[in-house]
Amino acid sequence: MKIQISNMNLKQIAESGQCFRWKEINTDTFVIPGDSGKNIGLPDLTIKQEGDIFELSCNDDDWNSQWYEYFDMPTDYEEVKERIFSSGDEHAIEAYKEGAGIRILRQSLWEMIVTFLVSQNNNIKRITASVDAICDLNGGRFPYPGDIKPKIFEEINLGLGYRVPYLKEIYEYAAENPRWLTKLQSMSFEEANATLQERKGIGPKVANCICLFGLHQVDAFPIDTHVKQFLKEYYPNGFDFEYYKGIAGIIQQYLFYYELKHK
């Protein structure tokens, strides 16, 4: 199928550090694993961008029931744009222009938990390699609790370094507490954020990433080394979180992407 979508750029999303399993098979053409979203059994999606026209390998039903949400179509990015431009905040405007096609994907919560545990004090290239290695344990599909035995992390070198016990423990915990994920989904941002940080290896930054990318809590604002640098350089007197309430997490992605590109 073929459709027109505004405010979306696949390449920018792929580079924005929120998804680590997209494969670019051609220029502006990506394969996205079907289990990246909320329906584990979905076929992989091939999607090709030409301007604001997108050609997808799925049918209308799968678009309407699955990928529409995955690409965050329910969010009005035109409104986000207007709020940024009417803010008078020149640094946010500048950052926005750099990554105007970024969207906050609505990805699998479990995948985000595991992925951002891996991400700490790490680089995107190695995170991708480790996530791929973790999927290889499960025939290429992202392993859910119970799909693999937690001890596997100690037995096979997946390039996780000191994060091995974190991964082992989170797989154990989630298998023993099967309602944990659904509980997180019913919590407020503050509750979910605090609950996530009860797990070993999940601190404030990783918890905010999980809230933003796995729970679509758009008030989450992960402060990593890049965003910290951006805030320090351009907002020495503080960043106006109040003004951006409701879209702070989206803004955060523009700042992150801008800083990543200008380094």
Next chain:
DNA sequence: TTACAGGTCTTGT
């Protein structure tokens, strides 16, 4: 060779 990467934990004050 040293520093850094989408940080967190432990320990000491």
Next chain:
DNA sequence: ACAAGACCTGTA
């Protein structure tokens, strides 16, 4: 509550 220091490892 806050500040060091340690921590795997590939890349520049």
